[in-house]
Amino acid sequence: MSALRQAMALSLAFLVLLSIGGLVLDDIVTEEFRAETEADLREEFQQISAGFRRDGAFPREIDTAHVFSDRGIGYAVLLADGTVLGPVQPEAFDLRGFDILEGEALFEPEAYEALERIFELLEEDDSDGQPIAPQQELFDVEFEAEADLGWRIYAGPVLDGVLIVYAPGISAFGSDLTTVILFFVILLSLPAIVVGLIFGLRAQRRLNHIGAGFDRIADGDLSVRLAPARVRDDIDELTVRIDGATEKLAASIRQMSDFSANIAHDLRTPLTRLRLHLEESERAEDPQAHSAAAIEQMDNIIAIFAAIQRIARLKGHDRRDGFRTFSLAAVAVQAHDIYEAVAQDAGQDLSLRVEEDATIQGDQSLVMQLLANLIENAIRHAGEGAVITLKVVGNVLSLSDTGPGIPEDERDRVLDPLYRLDRSRTTAGAGLGLAMVKAIADLHEADLQLMFGPGGVGLTVQVSFPPGMAPSKS
């Protein structure tokens, strides 16, 4: 469930970050607001007191309609005789400088009630500027706040009295901002978690699908394919790769099981003969002949195993360290020398044509074996009267025969170890010749091609060695 957990963790992290960001913002805004309010209060205080000083006297009364200035700041005055002009309690005039007061402590009870009502009504319906409460004109409110929150005041002596200016406290606005942020966090958290869940579940489902597929592959079901029809992202690409690996695995397992089946089949004959000869040797008049025949069958079996092992080692080994430079034509001449007579005895004609010699890098004795296997194959399968032609054209070696050839659809498979065409089951050989040729060609990074012989008759096997050095002039 890691994908789901991850998605959830991401959603939560998002929310936490959002909250932190909100709180920081709240702090900054509050501080800014507080500083601004203080500056405003001080400025208002100075303007009003300057007005009083200019007049040399306090106004007779303060019109409640002007309690709040444009800036949302109201004021009240305590006269020398103790009279309070404005809706403020007398105790508030004991303060000096900045302070914060609860609404109840600042305002006259009657005024406070009116304020509360105004704010209540404002909250319910703040759509228009109509008087909405009977005493709204007491306060020309231009801000939104709650009456019972802290009010900021600035108080100081003016003439022989005390002036106090007040404005709704920062906590009013501040708490409002916190609420807004909290509200958004809660509002966002639900979709964030839902989106996280959806993505998480989708990713989880895909991973589970891949995991289940792997389990089936591990259980041996190599037909499992994981990639979707359309590849969209990295996970899809991963599944494509897994499919590729599974396919290769399936192919090599198929080849291996074919191989095992073929080994079993090919060993059955010599083993049966071996058994017969061993049984006969007890009873027969000529036990010597039977044990000699048994040894011959045993040698057959050993030869099959030796060839299988050689192929396995050729495939598994990197013998290129031991490579030397030699002439391809020289090996062809040697092979021709050896097999010309053998072909003749089989009623065939083996000829050699060197059109252009090339020097290649490789293991000469292995290339010799490659050629020997090809020639022996031709001698065995091409039939009497066949014409076998060995040709060297540069670094391309080819052997053509006029025999029955190999059907096109079987040309790849004859390179598999022990694969044999049905009709050749009766002829000698273990079906390892071409597999060995393939293994040797692969070791030399040579390209091996099976095709029709000249004129579409018989078989041509062409081995193209990688271009080596140009033939030395010496």
Place this chain on the structure above:
Amino acid sequence: MRILLLEDDADIGAWTSKGLGAAGHVVDWIENGREALIAASTRDYDVLVFDRMVPDLDGLSALRTLRGARINTPMILLTALGAVEDRVEGLEAGADDYLSKPFAMSELLARITALSRRGHGEGDAPATKLSHRGLELDLLSQTCTCHGTAVPLNPKEFRLLEVLMRSKGRIQTRAMLLERVWDINFEPSTSVVETHMSRLRNKIEKPFDAEYIRTIRGSGYMFID
């Protein structure tokens, strides 16, 4: 001949030493590489037969140590089935011959016989002519005459006859001939040796009604002494 056999497998060791003993050789059979190394460097043997894979110290390392100490007793290395590339490594390490398991006793015997002659300096002065009962090979001009009549041989037939004549009276197995005449280290699936042998015999025996080469069934061929 005195032979030191290094072989860790009890059955193969017993079979080999018995077979060698039956052919008249004296065999010391040792199962451990270190002891074989000590024996080979302290006692005098005509031929060493070492298995490559033995416990303690493998045959190849023992061989290298011996050659490093300038002990040049001829050695045949025995190796597991099908390990072709080991052959080159073995020969480069100083082995004189190489035989892969499983092998026929006749093959081992033939190779031991061939080796011992080589080891004891057969033909101290390199011969330029080989002749026997009217058959004559001139190694310099690469020509063959039988009772004075020139016999046209192609190079490989000449080489085949030369190898046989040089080891007259001793068996040359098919595998040995393939190696020595055609430089082939694998088992061909067609009758390469038989074909060439019969061509050679058609040239040197038939026209002169003589028998020079004998086929030893199940083993190989021998030039009759």
